[in-house]
Amino acid sequence: MINGDIAWVLISSALVLIMLPGLAFFYSGLVRTKNALATLMHSFIALAIVGLVWVLWGYSLAFGPSVGGIIGNLEWFGLQGVSATEPGPYAANIPHQAFMIFQAMFAIITPALIAGAFAERIRFRTFVVFVVLWSTFVYAPVAHWVWGGGWLGEWGAKDFAGGAVVHLTSGVAALAAALVFGKRLGLGKDPMEPHNVSYVVLGASLLWFGWFGFNAGSALAADGTAVNAFVVTHISASVAAVTWLSIDWALKGKPSVVGAATGAIAGLATITPAAGFVGPMPAILVGLLAGACCYFTVLLIKNKIKLDDSLDVFAVHGVGGMIGLLCVAALGGIGFTSLSDIAGDLNRGEFLVRQLGTIVVVAVWAFSITVGILLLLKVSIGLRVTDKNEGIGLDLSEHGEKA
Secondary structure: OOHHHHHHHHHHHHHHHOHHHHHHHHHHHHOOHHHHHHHHHHHHHHHHHHHHHHHHHHHHHHHOOEEOOOEEOOOOHHHOOOOOOOEOOOOOOOEHHHHHHHHHHHHHHHHHHHOOOOOOOEOHHHHHHHHHHHHHHHHHHHHHHHOOOOHHHHHOOOOOOOHHHHHHHHHHHHHHHHHHHOOOOOOOOOOOOOOOHHHHHHHHHHHHHHHHHHHHHHHOOOOHHHHHHHHHHHHHHHHHHHHHHHHHHHHHOOOOHHHHHHHHHHHHHHHHHHOOOOOHHHHHHHHHHHHHHHHHHHHHHHHHHOOOOOOOHHHHHHHHHHHHHHHHHHHOOOOOOOHHHHHOOOOHHHHHHHHHHHHHHHHHHHHHHHHHHHHHHHHHOOOEOOHHHHHHOHHHHHHOOOO
16 A cells, blocks of 8 residues: 555545535525524534444445445445455555545535525424435445446446536435425515625635545545646636636626635536546636536526525536536546546447436436435425424524524
């Protein structure tokens, strides 16, 4: 094993962890004052709950020895046989537990992203149960299919750092959640502007910082792939922020601070699946596509479809993940590595079909299972707070505290 690689993966794990408070501030700033604390809590408690789920059974289901390419078995339940000193099957240069804890951070942030779809109206107890069930029945199987020796990876799907496993699953789940939960009370009548734009910028900055571990850490080594992933991550985020800001400025007459921050997150999400496969110049195109496509998806959902995905999770993460996965096939091997190193014997057309198929399969699974989980919770413990408590705000009604 290589000490420098071990150090980089552990540092990257910590960088991804800092994305949770980043997400907490980003989401909290976007909601109204009366729901700021409850929104912060969604990200913070996911760090604890999903972290425990991952140690007990999540890691074994996602990365344990495969059962027919569908799911891992429970051989590593409670991290039995997952060594802190010996390598596992996924990286010979780092200890098995180093790989496990790095992957834990991905598993933790993914359900936390979904919280933006039902912000300001979910019961806290429902959220706690939801993240346990969703991590087990949506995240773990998809992670196994793509990264854990499952059938999608064997079929040829390529997702460097989580375009399908993290962003597509959370984005599509957010779409499902917005449909099942319904709109916030007073939407379109009451003011619902972000209560603290400074929090939004702080959160976006922490996310941008942590994303270097998210993407560059996925190389699992301190090598040239990590360097390239680090560089293209920054490029895509920068271009997407400028693109979103420019469109917003042109259409609304003023440069939006929230828009610039949201555009950066769109660029980060979109480059994620391609970070280890494309060079700097393609990353500029990825950023342009992210800023423009995600921006206009927000307008479509809010103004035409009129769906209350409170914090635009599907438009930013779902659409961003899809674009990024397609860019792996369309731009992979340009400026860094080669197409054959990424796709083997597949030509670009064949590779594009595999990536598109991956999008369809993951989206259908994430959407259908999320709907099933939410409907089960709706008839058992309930989804939404009462109308009275929604009016009071979740900070006081759910937590008895004020931010």
